[in-house]
Amino acid sequence: MTDLRTRVTDALKQAMKDKDQQRLSTLRLINAAIKDRDIAARGEGKEEGVGDDEVLAILGKMTKQRQESARAYEEGGRLDLAEREMQEVAVIAEYLPRQLSDEEVEAAVSATIEEIGAENVRDMGKVMGALKSKYTGQMDFGAVGALVKSRLCG
Known part of the structure; x- marks a missing residue:
């Protein structure tokens, strides 16, 4: 870039x-x-x-x-x-990278959870930190936080 x-x-x-x-x-x-x-x-x-x-x-x-x-x-x-x-x-x-689709966001969340080895909600900060470092400007982290939490709880 x-x-x-x-x-x-x-x-x-x-x-x-x-x-x-x-x-x-x-x-x-x-x-x-x-x-x-x-x-x-x-x-x-x-x-x-x-x-x-x-x-x-x-x-x-x-x-x-x-x-x-x-x-x-x-x-x-x-x-x-x-x-x-x-x-x-x-x-x-015009200055932001392309926003990821819902499917791409879900795939990124799943891959990051697996990559980090996150198992429960206590690992949520690590997962969010990794997502923010890779996907800044490409996803709404407010919505992603809820998705990560549901994946780690359920």
Whole structure:
């Protein structure tokens, strides 16, 4: 994967040239979130800032926030604002890896449980850690947590 930070910066410059205000504002938000995390990382002693894995986590969080906002706007009858949030999600999604299908998620969970030798709920943290290291940005870990728990309990 090419450096996400570079891809976002290049897209930001292109959006400026194209005078695409919607895309430009979303890319600026992404850039600001990455820079905020860089500053926090430097405070923790990581001089080089954050890597692609943390950038993916930031983008995943931004996507989830906007999806929740869009739902709230739809429930409140503000379809114009919901549409804007979904446009931002579309721009952010360009920088995320392809989301795994339900079948692929289940296969990844099964393989990871087997690989680690997880037997009960006490091993859930190990399984989730392994999944996050391999599949950051490719699956919804909130939903995956429930799946892992059901597999380890049942």
